[in-house]
Amino acid sequence: MSIDAPSWSRAQRRLHWTTAALVATGFALAWIMVGVSTDDLLLKFLLYQLHKTIGLIVLALVLLRLLLRGLRRRPAHDARIPPALQTAAAGMQVCLYGLLLAVPVLGYLVAATAPGGIPTLFLGFLRVPHIVGADPAWFAALRPAHRLAAIALVVLASGHALVALYHHGRGSPVLTRMWRRAA
Numbered sequence: 001m002s003i004d005a006p007s008w009s010r011a012q013r014r015l016h017w018t019t020a021a022l023v024a025t026g027f028a029l030a031w032i033m034v035g036v037s038t039d040d041l042l043l044k045f046l047l048y049q050l051h052k053t054i055g056l057i058v059l060a061l062v063l064l065r066l067l068l069r070g071l072r073r074r075p076a077h078d079a080r081i082p083p084a085l086q087t088a089a090a091g092m093q094v095c096l097y098g099l100l101l102a103v104p105v106l107g108y109l110v111a112a113t114a115p116g117g118i119p120t121l122f123l124g125f126l127r128v129p130h131i132v133g134a135d136p137a138w139f140a141a142l143r144p145a146h147r148l149a150a151i152a153l154v155v156l157a158s159g160h161a162l163v164a165l166y167h168h169g170r171g172s173p174v175l176t177r178m179w180r181r182a183a
């Protein structure tokens, strides 16, 4: 679906770059937090809470993006890009949205099923209810699923960025119009 708008709206552009920055930060933080020794329990706890907060913000922003996408839709495709590549790009975007939803939901379930009943504190103080309780068997299955989905998300998002840079280099406005309003 497309409209004649030459560029994405300001809200859509801000949501795009904020989501990208938060996913990159949450991903990097994940490897740091699991590596922190339990001797530094407070630091480890705080890093986990920061990771969970970032992930929950990503989930909220993605839901908002999907709402805006439904309401405002998107600018027209660049006619210079062949239809087959446009279809591939659309497929990639569907996968990206799927992973952007799946990764935080899996993360939430990992946190909820983790042994020890560690709370999820949004921004460090707002307790997020866990809809399921601690369950070691589910935790053991969900943990690698969350990690793998997060790696797939970052790999796909990197591919998406490289493709955008490639088209930008060939004079397409696809990257510029996600950065600022088209003239």
Ligand code: HEM
Residues within 6 Å of the ligand: 022, 023, 026, 027, 030, 031, 034, 048, 051, 052, 053, 054, 055, 056, 058, 103, 104, 105, 106, 107, 108, 109, 110, 111, 114, 120, 143, 146, 147, 150, 151
């Ligand atoms: C964009 C969002 C997210 C990304 C990119 C992400 C990424 C990751 C990655 C790569 C790991 C792997 C660390 C490892 O197991 O070695 C991880 C672990 C973890 N994530 Fe997320 N995550 C996200 C959202 C969330 C959310 C929303 C929550 C909970 C509310 C969460 C909770 C956890 C927990 C508890 C672990 C550690 C599991 C363990 O103890 O090993 N994540 N995350």
